[in-house]
Amino acid sequence: MLTKESKTVLYHLYKEYCLRRSNGLSRSASKEFDSSESVQKLLFPDWSVSDVDDCMCELGRNGYLDNHHASDFIYDSSLTDKAIVTMENQKKETLLNVVNFLAQFIP
Structure with a gap:
């Protein structure tokens, strides 16, 4: 289980990964993120470095980042395959949950 803040960090890291891939970077290069400080500057300028680092540590403990x-502090980090698969399947799972919920009301 992840906190909402850590889910937010994972979402933004995955979004950055997708952007890098769409710009032609390799999978391995797209997964690589530098320090928690650089992630904070790039994606979370309103957060403290300590908060970003803490969320990234939580993601690491849960197998979503290799720190x-x-x-x-984290000086190097990369998204794991588990993180990418989880995020790729997130939309499908959300859609299926909505369909299953609505199906309960259709006679």
Whole structure:
């Protein structure tokens, strides 16, 4: 289980991954993110570096990021295959949940 904030970080990292892929970057290069500080500057300028780092650590503990630490902060991170698969299937699962919910009301 992830907190809402960590889900938000995962969503934005995946969105950045998709943008990089659409711009022609390789899969491996698109998965790579630098430090939690660089992620904060790029995607979450209104958040503190500490909050972004904490969310990225949570994502790492849950298998969505592969993190490398130095001086108590993440200095290198990459999306895992699990993260990409989870996000790719997110839309399908949401749509199926809506269809199943509506089917309950159709006689």
